[in-house]
Amino acid sequence: MTKLILLRHGQSQWNLENRFTGWWDVGLTEQGAAEAQAAGKTLLAEGIELDQVFTSVQARAIKTANMALGMMRQAWVPMTKDWRLNERHYGGLTGLNKAETEAKHGKEQVLQWRRSFDVPPPPMEAGSEFDLSQDRRYRGIAIPAAESLKDTIARVLPYFEAEIVPMLRKGKTVMIVAHGNSLRALVKHLSGISDTDILHEEIPTGKPMLYELDSDLKAISRRYL
Numbered sequence: 068m069t070k071l072i073l074l075r076h077g078q079s080q081w082n083l084e085n086r087f088t089g090w091w092d093v094g095l096t097e098q099g100a101a102e103a104q105a106a107g108k109t110l111l112a113e114g115i116e117l118d119q120v121f122t123s124v125q126a127r128a129i130k131t132a133n134m135a136l137g138m139m140r141q142a143w144v145p146m147t148k149d150w151r152l153n154e155r156h157y158g159g160l161t162g163l164n165k166a167e168t169e170a171k172h173g174k175e176q177v178l179q180w181r182r183s184f185d186v187p188p189p190p191m192e193a194g195s196e197f198d199l200s201q202d203r204r205y206r207g208i209a210i211p212a213a214e215s216l217k218d219t220i221a222r223v224l225p226y227f228e229a230e231i232v233p234m235l236r237k238g239k240t241v242m243i244v245a246h247g248n249s250l251r252a253l254v255k256h257l258s259g260i261s262d263t264d265i266l267h268e269e270i271p272t273g274k275p276m277l278y279e280l281d282s283d284l285k286a287i288s289r290r291y292l
C-alpha cells in the first residue's frame with residue numbers, strides 16, 4: 068500500500084484579508100505558520116517517512132513544506148518545485164476582496180467563479196499591478212490570463228502523471244504541498260469526483276490529507292490526519 072499526503076499551505080495573509088490570491092505570492096500569517104508546524108507534528112506522530120516532496124513555486128506552499136518537514140525532522144527530504152502545482156490563476160479577480168466582490172456581482176456569480184468546474188474568472192487586464200509576466204520564475208511559461216478548475220486540471224494532472232505517479236508506482240511515500248484549487252484538481256482525479264460534485268469540495272489550510280493507494284494507484288481510503 069502506497070501513501071500519498073496532500074497538504075494545503077497554512078493560512079496566508081490574503082486568506083486572512085479574504086482576498087482572491089491565485090498566482091500572487093503572499094506570505095503566511097502567524098496562524099498559517101502555526102498550522103504548518105502543527106501539520107508537521109501530526110505527520111511525525113503518524114510515523115510518516117517521506118521519500119519526496121513536491122510543491123509549487125509560491126512562497127506560502129514552500130514555507131509550509133519546509134516548516135512541516137522541520138517538525139518531522141525530515142528537512143533533508145528532496146523537494147521539487149514546479150509552477151504546475153500553483154494555485155489556479157484568479158485573473159482579474161486577483162487582489163479583490165471576496166465579500167466586496169459578492170456585494171458587487173452577487174453570491175451566485177462569485178460561487179461560479181470560485182467553485183464551478185469550467186467557468187473561468189474574468190481575465191487579468193494588461194498592465195495590472197498583479198501581472199507576473201516580468202517575474203523571473205515564470206520565464207518561458209505562457210502565464211494564463213485566468214484559469215477555471217478545468218484549466219487548472221489541464222496542467223496539474225499531466226505533471227502528476229509524468230513526475231509523481233512514477234514515484235508512487237515504486238512505492239515511494241510522497242507529500243504534495245500545494246493550494247486549495249490545485250489540490251481540488253488532484254482530489255477530483257484520485258477520488259473520481261464528478262464535475263458537479265467538485266463544487267462542494269473544500270480543502271482546509273494546514274490539514275494533512277492521507278491517501279492510501281493500491282498497486283494500481285486506486286484510492287483505498289482518504290482521510291484528514
Ligand SMILES: O=C(O)[C@@H](CO)OP(=O)(O)O
Pocket residue numbers: 082086087088089090154157181247248
Ligand atoms: O484566493 C485564492 O487563490 C483561493 C485560495 O485561497 O481562494 P478560493 O477559496 O476562492 O478558491
